[in-house]
Amino acid sequence: MKAGVFQSDGAGLSRADRLEMLEDAIAGQGLDLVVCPELFACGYHIGDELARLxxxxxxxxxxxxxxxxxRTGTAVLYGYAERAGPHVFNAAQVIG
Known part of the structure; x- marks a missing residue:
């Protein structure tokens, strides 16, 4: 298995920007799995935006x-703020 770790400064980036940066970084690398940061989907220190996102x-x-x-043939493990009813959890999932 070939795995990679993706780290970025996600402050102020849209979700589309985050995914574009990730795809640019892993394209052509032949990775089986890439691990992204905690709360990759929305970013840290975003206050009330966390619940909205x-x-x-x-x-x-x-x-x-x-x-x-x-598209990349790479499984992605990423962190996100998960909504479950009225609650929000710091969660992670693997897709691919």
Missing amino acids: AETADGPFAQAVEALAV
């Missing part, structure tokens, strides 16, 4: 990660 495990960001995983 939280989504379910099968939400839009997860769907975009799935498409990226298919």
